[in-house]
Amino acid sequence: GENVGLHLPTLSVQEGDNSIINCAYSNSASDYFIWYKQESGKGPQFIIDIRSNMDKRQGQRVTVLLNKTVKHLSLQIAATQPGDSAVYFCAENWAGGFKTIFGAGTRLFVKA
Amino acid sequence: SQTIHQWPATLVQPVGSPLSLECTVEGTSNPNLYWYRQAAGRGLQLLFYSVGIGQISSEVPQNLSASRPQDRQFILSSKKLLLSDSGFYLCAWSPRTDTEAFFGQGTRLTVV
Numbered sequence: 365g366e367n368v369g370l371h372l373p374t375l376s377v378q379e380g381d382n383s384i385i386n387c388a389y390s391n392s393a394s395d396y397f398i399w400y401k402q403e404s405g406k407g408p409q410f411i412i413d414i415r416s417n418m419d420k421r422q423g424q425r426v427t428v429l430l431n432k433t434v435k436h437l438s439l440q441i442a443a444t445q446p447g448d449s450a451v452y453f454c455a456e457n458w459a460g461g462f463k464t465i466f467g468a469g470t471r472l473f474v475k476a
Numbered sequence: 477s478q479t480i481h482q483w484p485a486t487l488v489q490p491v492g493s494p495l496s497l498e499c500t501v502e503g504t505s506n507p508n509l510y511w512y513r514q515a516a517g518r519g520l521q522l523l524f525y526s527v528g529i530g531q532i533s534s535e536v537p538q539n540l541s542a543s544r545p546q547d548r549q550f551i552l553s554s555k556k557l558l559l560s561d562s563g564f565y566l567c568a569w570s571p572r573t574d575t576e577a578f579f580g581q582g583t584r585l586t587v588v
Contacts, residue, residue, distance in 0.1 A: 372517055396574045407566050407579030408520070453519065457574055463510070463535070464570070464577055466520040 387454030394456035478503035482580030495554040499567030
């Protein structure tokens with residue numbers, strides 16, 4: 365379900381290190397998953413997506429892993445940069461569902 | 477290309493006053509449209525979604541309402557604002573239910 369009542373967990377990493385942001389989704393029928401990045405005062409922006417027939421998808425410096433057995437999603441950012449500092453949200457969607465449900469979000473701090 | 481416009485960017489309204497936030501999408505037809513609210517430092521809460529003109533689904537009971545008078549126009553309204561209505565309101569669209577959503581820049585509403 366929606367974790368809208370929770371304060372955001374925080375992840376702090378050193379510039380150049382890899383970041384791993386985790387997300388647990390709620391609906392076992394979900395078949396499409398998206399990661400968004402939200403910078404302060406702006407709307408979320410699409411980063412990468414994955415469908416349930418895959419368990420891994422790679423983009424530029426980002427990789428999404430999907431484990432349907434435990435309903436877990438992760439976003440890996442390689443060589444994290446200061447510009448990666450933002451709040452990251454996972455979202456789930458399912459066939460027949462006319463909406464996307466967002467997770468609580470994780471705030472990523474990148475230390476120079 | 478498709479664009480989404482949301483206004484105003486910021487709004488300060490007294491308790492008990494009405495509200496009207498407008499969102500329009502360009503460059504596409506028959507989009508799915510969404511209104512989300514985000515409290516400070518928290519996740520996104522889906523308020524309303526629409527899959528067509530005049531078709532509105534409400535996700536949470538509240539004193540807000542939504543309307544879709546035209547295919548690419550989505551309006552969020554209230555007759556009497558409450559202090560608890562303060563937050564960051566985001567409009568979004570998606571071409572289908574199983575694709576990523578594209579967000580507007582948001583409206584920061586402060587009810588005083």
